[in-house]
Amino acid sequence: MLASRSWLSRPLHERSTRLFLGALIAALAVVTLLNLALPAGHPLHVSTYTVTLLGKYLCYALLAVAVDLVWGYLGILSLGHGAFFALGGYAMGMYLMRQIGDRGVYGHPVLPDFMVFLDWQSLPWYWHGFDMAWFAFLMVLLAPGLLALVFGFLAFRSRVTGVYLSIITQALTFALMLAFFRNEMGFGGNNGLTDFKELLGVDLTTDATRLGLFLATGVALALGYVLCRAIVASKLGRVCVATRDAEARTRFLGYRVERFQLFVFVVSAMLAGVAGALYVPQVGIINPGEFSPIFSIEIVLWVALGGRGTLYGAVIGALIVNYAKTVFTGVMPDAWLFALGGLFVLVTVLLPKGIAGLLGYRRPRRPPDSSTTPREAST
Secondary structure: OHHHHHHHHHHHHOHHHHHHHHHHHHHHHHHHHHHHOOOOOOOOOOOHHHHHHHHHHHHHHHHHHHHHHHHHOOOOOOOOHHHHHHHHHHHHHHHHHHOOHHHOOOOOOOOOHHHHHOOOOOOOHHHOOOOOHHHHHHHHHHHHHHHHHHHHHHHHHOOOOHHHHHHHHHHHHHHHHHHHOOHHHOOOHHHOEEOOOEEOOEEOOOHHHHHHHHHHHHHHHHHHHHHHHHHHHOHHHHHHHHHHHOHHHHHHOOOOHHHHHHHHHHHHHHHHHHHHHHHHHHHOEEOHHHHOHHHHHHHHHHHHHHOOOOOHHHHHHHHHHHHHHHHHHHHOHHHHHHHHHHHHHHHHHHOOOHHHHHHOOOOOOOOOOOOOOHHHHHO
């Protein structure tokens, strides 16, 4: 028990972790204060809409941390983490749909509206249990975790690496997107799941609930960040970095590399599922578009922009890119993808280590005075 506590608490002694958590807590406190203490007409007032938008950004930040864990420290470029994000979101969406009950458009006490519209006679077996919060929250972790476990076991056991693994992960999320688009799958088809009413008995449309979800997402981001830092700073993390830099040598030293890869990959998938579960009640909808391979590629761009292999850089990249997306899609919606591509090229050329590399820049040590002789410099 003492060993496990020290393993989990080790990141709290790191300066970078303390700075990150301090900045996050300060941001949560400021947004809460400006939302509650200032009237709506005040120029510094943060509206409920903005609070919800910031909550969505924090969900994306947690997703970026999950991707950086496997890409930055394990060397696995996953182009399918959007699938784990969407599965966690669908698990939460199914729970929220079951909470509607007879308040739906068709007034059916059990079947969601889209099932009544499609003339379903009974609830599918995989929907049972989602009327209970504990079961739904468990599935938020298990659904993406089990998929990552099966996929990772087969891929890592076969020693599929590099671009081949990236292509397979992209094919996985594309296949799931096509499957969830089908009405007969029982997940709402292309419309997805929406029209949510309440979460844990609390109305989702109230300002207090929106603020509570924002704070809950901030807490989840903090916990997810600390967990990833704990993994990275442990012996497991050192083996992961060794695997990233020289997998063959690590295997030669006797490590079962595939086991380390599988464990970290599953943890990353679960974190992505939690991000998706927090995303759904704030946005109010989950549809197969979240499985889109383009979305998974965009996540990788967040991490690359912020700084791969830093964790906090992934958070910075997710926040900046999504804020820029909100601005550009409102002003020039057709130019957003060009702006994103240009930003990525600019950072790749000028900041190969991302924004985090710029923040971590250190001035080189001053060389010894040329006037001193080698003997004097040595003494």
